[in-house]
Amino acid sequence: METLIGKAPGKREVRKEERRLAILDVAKRSFLDNGYSGTSMSAISAELGGSKGTLWNYFPSKEELFAAVLDHATVAYRQQLSSVLQPSGDPYATLTAFCRSFIGKITMEDGIRLHRLIAAEAGRFPELGEIFFRRAPQPTQQMLADFFAGQMAAGHMREDDPLAAARVLASLCLGGLHQRVLWGIGEATPAEVEKEARYVADIFARAFDIVHNGAA
Structure with a gap:
């Protein structure tokens, strides 16, 4: 009899979630330290060391990023x-x-x-x-x-x-x-x-x- 066991996330999914959490951590510090207007997607991307396009793939706007920080x-x-x-x-x-x-x-x-x-x-x-x-x-x-x-x-x-x-x-x-x-x-x-x-x-x-x- 087959047992219904949830499939463990693959390495790609784990890395993706780790990247997302890293973005949220940097974004949280930026929002609290610099305010909403003083925080830019470009600055967050630069601190993370990745491309701006990668950040936008996770969060298409600063509003969505702020919402995700609050949710987390x-x-x-x-x-x-x-x-x-x-x-x-x-x-x-x-x-x-x-x-x-x-x-x-x-x-x-x-x-x-x-x-x-x-x-x-x-x-x-x-x-x-x-x-x-x-x-x-x-x-x-x-x-x-x-x-x-x-x-x-x-x-x-x-x-x-x-x-x-x-x-x-x-x-x-x-x-x-x-x-x-x-x-x-x-x-x-x-x-x-x-x-x-x-x-x-x-x-x-x-x-x-x-x-x-x-x-x-």
Whole structure:
């Protein structure tokens, strides 16, 4: 009997993926160091040491390259959120765990640098803001909304628009500590992240009547 075993990628496919990851690594550094407008496909190609045509074969435009950098940077975090936002257990503890994870993520150095990049250049490059929103805030908000919809259906939090509730929580997480770090007047130590996460979770839980079954 034949067994269905996935075919291992060949050397050509492995080299192609390694090249793609190398491009994304160089592009990420360039975007964060030089900004969107200060990054060029030619400069990235020169740093990689290949032809410009090779780069364009992977990514036909700077917009697509920026989108790919964001996708690569956020895919692991979305997987992490999937494990955090479990429908079973104490909803308050889950809420606190999300806040801890999310605030920790957005106050990391790369998260702050990316936020500054978007804020500085989205006015001149509207496509930049849309690319960022579609690949970072929107998926996170939708995952939260799906979790809240389940909690509302189970009677663990008051009925409301789940997506609107998700946006409220995201806004709370983006205030406080994140703003202070963004402005360069605060530091996201583990203790500060924990304090902020519990504060935000408590405010949101009281606003939406979230059931608290135990210690968070």
